[in-house]
Amino acid sequence: xxxxxCAPLSDATLSDDEAVLLAGWLKAxxxxxxxxxxxIVATSGEACACDFPAALGKSQPTISHHLxxxxxxxxxxxxxxxKWAWFRLNNDRLKEVTAAxx
Amino acid sequence: xxxxxCAPLSDATLSDDEAVLLAGWLKAxxxxxxxxxxxIVATSGEACACDFPAALGKSQPTISHHLxxxxxxxxxxxxxxxKWAWFRLNNDRLKEVTAAxx
DNA sequence: CAAACGTATTGACAACCATCGATGCATGTC
DNA sequence: GACATGCATCGATGGTTGTCAATACGTTTG
Numbered sequence: 001x002x003x004x005x006c007a008p009l010s011d012a013t014l015s016d017d018e019a020v021l022l023a024g025w026l027k028a029x030x031x032x033x034x035x036x037x038x039x040i041v042a043t044s045g046e047a048c049a050c051d052f053p054a055a056l057g058k059s060q061p062t063i064s065h066h067l068x069x070x071x072x073x074x075x076x077x078x079x080x081x082x083k084w085a086w087f088r089l090n091n092d093r094l095k096e097v098t099a100a101x102x
Numbered sequence: 103x104x105x106x107x108c109a110p111l112s113d114a115t116l117s118d119d120e121a122v123l124l125a126g127w128l129k130a131x132x133x134x135x136x137x138x139x140x141x142i143v144a145t146s147g148e149a150c151a152c153d154f155p156a157a158l159g160k161s162q163p164t165i166s167h168h169l170x171x172x173x174x175x176x177x178x179x180x181x182x183x184x185k186w187a188w189f190r191l192n193n194d195r196l197k198e199v200t201a202a203x204x
Numbered sequence: 205c206a207a208a209c210g211t212a213t214t215g216a217c218a219a220c221c222a223t224c225g226a227t228g229c230a231t232g233t234c
Numbered sequence: 235g236a237c238a239t240g241c242a243t244c245g246a247t248g249g250t251t252g253t254c255a256a257t258a259c260g261t262t263t264g
Binding site for chain 2: 005006009010011012013014016019020022023026027029030031032033034035036039040043044045047048050051055084094097098101102
């Protein structure tokens with residue numbers, strides 16, 4: 001009947017809502033394509049979307065889909081310059097993620 | 103034809119294989135139930151599986167499934183004590199994850 | 205050994221996701 | 235204005251995932 005076998009657990013320091021939020025950020029990062037996108041943007045300072053399909057060997061719609069997920073999660077910032085879309089890393093969000101895992 | 107519009111990108115510092123590996127670890131963490139499991143284990147030092155279904159409001163098979171994913175990803179270590187299963191945090195793996203995101 | 209109990213596994217199902225071709229929308233160019 | 239170009243959206247599809255009831259497995263206890 002799932003009865004406790006031991007001393008009670010410490011109180012959890014992570015609420016349900018916080019867990020959902022953090023899981024969302026981690027889910028945005030938990031894909032090889034998106035990790036490589038983040039890595040390229042981070043090491044380049046900024047990058048425009050036009051380079052990604054060739055760099056990662058994925059179709060343009062696929063790249064666009066991944067980029068929008070990263071922007072939605074607040075991990076990348078998007079800026080439109082003429083007809084090109086440029087991306088930068090949001091370091092604050094990334095620090096927020098690593099801080100929650102420490 | 104998706105032609106480059108700008109200076110070439112910096113060389114990526116994350117290989118495809120590394121990205122797949124890191125994505126696997128992040129995927130193991132990217133779920134609210136699993137994050138709360140990790141949090142409980144981390145704050146308690148160690149915990150036995152018998153407490154989790156009540157603490158998280160999930161069925162025993164569901165908890166067992168999540169725990170096995172965390173163990174498989176090397177985030178939790180499992181130890182059998184009689185008929186109870188005890189879990190501890192693998193801090194090295196967690197540090198490896200946060201280091202890769204910094 | 206037999207019964208009880210904690211946990212893992214199986215099977216099933218709905219929800220979600222990564223991917224791509226086709227198409228639409230906006231911006232810049234002639 | 236007409237055309238070309240970069241990117242987003244749509245529709246479809248195959249694969250993955252979270253969940254639980256039922257069941258099997260292993261350990262302890264009587």
